[in-house]
Structures are given as structure tokens and as C-alpha cells.
């Protein structure tokens with residue numbers, strides 16, 4: 001365990017020196033801050049009726065950028081270490097593969113989650129200053145949603161990095177996964193729906209298997225419990241799942257996906273040649 | 276010689292990469308006190324063999340034991356007694372200070388001992404401790420890796436061409452330091468310049484096409 005934390009600590013130190021981290025912190029810190037701040041101000045003014053266009057745009061941006069950032073930087077660092085023989089040297093010390101893998105995972109998690117989380121807290125403090133009542137339940141739920149999205153893509157990124165030896169292929173695969181989850185699934189489902197050959201329930205279920213979609217619905221439901229902005233699909237979701245279960249799903253499901261991929265990645269890491 | 280002094284035991288080891296056989300039934304025993312120069316043309320499989328011994332590769336056949344342990348299944352036990360210098364200095368992004376901390380915490384080697392070894396090669400670790408390791412010059416990197424490996428006082432030293440980027444003076448220091456190791460150990464030096472190791476090694480192993488083709492004690 002002591003080595004696990006050592007690996008995480010050094011990984012965090014390393015991230016804190018890299019440029020991508022500052023771009024990341026700047027983009028998401030700013031974005032999330034604004035996102036939440038506008039959420040609070042809206043709530044004060046309108047008492048949670050309706051989600052402003054602004055909120056939707058910000059959330060869309062998060063959904064687009066957060067996953068690709070996590071995928072690219074993680075795959076780059078892990079398979080980059082392998083390709084440049086850093087892994088060979090670091091693993092020539094008496095460290096178990098378990099400590100190394102999960103130590104890296106923990107370190108990465110901290111670096112991708114905390115900038116966003118801190119920005120959120122800044123948003124809350126700002127809301128306090130403006131004199132609004134802080135919806136603590138919402139703050140906690142929103143943090144959980146982001147945590148869950150981070151974990152799910154970290155898991156996928158670690159899986160890709162151990163599955164693929166080459167750096168370039170790893171990056172290509174990350175990009176493919178991102179595009180698939182972001183757009184292709186939706187496009188394909190819209191096509192299916194228009195053909196009317198499968199029931200809407202099936203289409204919605206498939207859509208909800210996408211962790212990005214789970215996050216999206218969860219985040220919208222936070223600000224707009226009636227899900228009015230997403231139209232008729234909302235009735236189906238709320239009828240079949242209910243608001244509470246929907247939120248639970250949006251938080252837990254992406255974590256499960258991430259954990260599953262992370263464990264597969266770990267199994268591969270142990271089973272395959274390290275270099 | 277007692278049987279218990281065998282440090283590295285390689286039995287019928289085979290390793291393939293994408294169908295190409297890189298290690299072809301390699302047999303090798305290295306005992307405490309053996310200082311081996313491992314030679315052979317580029318692509319002979321020297322680095323691959325060493326990586327199998329250190330547990331980086333899963334072998335396709337045969338058996339390897341290092342100090343009695345399986346390098347893949349019991350890697351921590353094996354690596355506790357190994358000091359390793361890779362063929363190319365890795366572009367580690369940690370600072371020198373962080374790297375020393377990593378070595379100290381993971382292997383119990385004191386940073387002070389590493390600093391002392393580095394001084395013997397005229398490398399001032401303290402001065403560079405805030406610098407990322409990869410920004411050191413090629414020779415400085417190699418000196419630090421050597422200092423770390425020697426400070427660990429490992430029973431098995433595995434050096435894959437450790438002098439490639441050292442200037443003649445540093446190379447001299449390095450050989451002096453190897454000469455003055457004051458405890459019982461075994462060493463594998465992979466090299467293309469056997470004459471430099473004269474007087475230091477007592478065994479020469481020659482590999483070609485994935486096989487040990489010659490093994491002489493001198």
C-alpha cells in the first residue's frame with residue numbers, strides 16, 4: 001500500500017509539471033465554474049424552473065471535452081512510458097504490479113477530478129457571496145456525477161493503454177471510442193427510431209447504456225427534475241425509472257463501467273509482457 | 276561450489292515475438308561470484324534474455340529462477356536483490372530528487388548512499404535535484420543510474436551497456452567502482468567492448484540468434 005501511494009504521489013507531481021494539466025485545469029475550471037455559477041443564479045432568480053440554454057451548452061461542452069481529455073492524456077502517459085522505456089526502469093524496482101497499476105490510476109484520478117471539483121467549490125462559495133441558499137444536495141450530486149464520469153473514462157483509458165502496445169494505436173483507439181460514444185451511437189439510434197422497427201424502449205435503453213448519456217441525463221435532471229428540455233423521452237424515463245432511481249443510475253452506472261474496464265486492464269497488465 | 280549460491284537459473288527458455296523465435300532453448304546458470312560479460316551481435320537476444328530474467332516478459336517455454344523465485348510471479352522478491360541499468364537511459368520525467376525518493380521508498384536504498392556513489396563519479400546530485408531527470412546530459416543520466424544501481428548493494432547486477440554515453444574519464448571511474456564492490460555478488464554486463472571489461476569479468480558468454488553459443492570461464 002505504501003508503494004501505491006508513492007506511485008500516485010509521484011504521478012501527481014509529474015502531472016503538476018505538465019502543460020496539459022494547466023490547459024485542462026484552465027478549460028474545465030473555468031467551464032465548470034461558469035456552469036455551476038449560472039445554475040445557482042438561475043435557481044435564485046427563477047427557482048429551478050427550466051434550464052437555461054447556457055447551462056445546456058456548458059454541459060454539452062463538458063460532455064465533449066472531458067472524455068477526450070482524460071482518454072488522450074492518460075493513454076499518452078501510460079503507453080508513452082512504455083514506449084520510452086520509463087516503465088522498464090521504474091518496474092525494475094521491487095514494486096508489485098498491483099501497486100504500480102492502481103497507484104497510477106489513483107494519481108490520474110486525482111489530477112483529472114480535482115481541478116473540476118475545486119472549480120465547483122469555487123462556484124459554491126461565489127453563490128454564497130451572492131446571497132443564494134446553497135443547494136447542498138445538488139452540489140454533492142453534481143460532484144458525484146463528475147466523479148463518476150471521470151472514473152468511467154479513466155477505466156476505459158487504462159484498458160486501452162494496457163491492451164495496445166503502441167502509443168499511436170492507443171491514441172487512435174481513444175479517439176474512436178470517444179467519437180463512438182459521443183456521436184455514432186446517437187446517430188445510429190436516431191436512424192433506428194426513424195425506421196420504427198424497434199420499440200422506443202429498446203432504443204432508449206441502448207442510449208442509456210452509454211455512460212456519457214447517463215451523465216447527460218443525470219446532469220439535466222439535477223437542474224430540471226421534470227427533464228422538460230429533452231422532450232417526450234423524459235416521460236418514458238421518469239415513468240419507468242422515477243427521478244430517484246434515474247439519479248442513482250446516472251451516478252453508479254458509469255462507475256461500474258469504469259471499474260470493469262480498469263479491472264480488465266489490470267488483468268491484461270498482469271498477463272501480457274510488460275514491455 | 277554450493278548449490279545454494281546459484282543466483283540465476285535459466286532452463287530451456289524460449290521466447291517468441293510475433294512468431295519469430297528470439298530466445299531458442301537458452302540454458303544458463305549464474306552463481307554468486309560470477310561476473311559475466313555477455314556478448315553477441317545486434318539482435319542476438321541479449322536484452323530479451325535479461326528482460327526475461329527480470330520478469331518483464333512472459334516466457335513461452337522453460338523455467339527461470341532468480342534467487343529461487345519466479346521473476347513473473349514473485350517479481351517483488353526477485354527485484355529486491357537486483358540492481359539494473361537499462362540499455363538506454365529512460366527519459367524519466369520525475370526530478371532527480373523525486374527519483375531518489377522513489378528509489379529510497381521502494382527499495383530501501385538510502386538517498387545519502389546514492390549521493391555518495393554519484394560523487395565518486397563527480398556528479399553533484401544535490402545541485403541537480405530540482406531538475407527533471409530527462410533534462411540531464413546523457414552521461415549524467417548514466418552516472419546517476421549507475422550510482423543508484425551500485426548503492427543498492429544488490430546481489431545481482433544487470434547492466435545493459437552501461438557505458439555507452441560516458442566519456443573516457445567517467446568510464447574509468449565506473450570500472451574502478453565496479454572493481455571495488457566489497458560484497459559477494461553476481462553480475463551480468465552486456466557489452467560490445469569486451470576488452471574494456473578485462474580484469475573485471477571472470478566469465479564470457481556469447482549469444483547469437485537466440486542461443487548461447489559460447490560460455491567460457493577466464
Ligand SMILES: Nc1ncnc2c1ncn2[C@@H]1O[C@H](COP(=O)(O)OP(=O)(O)OP(=O)(O)O)[C@@H](O)[C@H]1O
Pocket residue numbers: 275292293297315316317318319320321322323324362
Ligand atoms: N518487444 C519486442 N517485440 C518484438 N520483437 C522484439 C521485441 N524486443 C526484441 N525484439 C526482437 O528480438 C530480437 C532480439 O532483440 P534484443 O533486443 O534482445 O537484441 P540484443 O542482443 O539486445 O541486441 P543489441 O546488441 O542491438 O542491443 C530482435 O530481432 C528484436 O527485433
Ligand SMILES: [Mg+2]
Pocket residue numbers: 321322323362435
Ligand atoms: Mg540490447
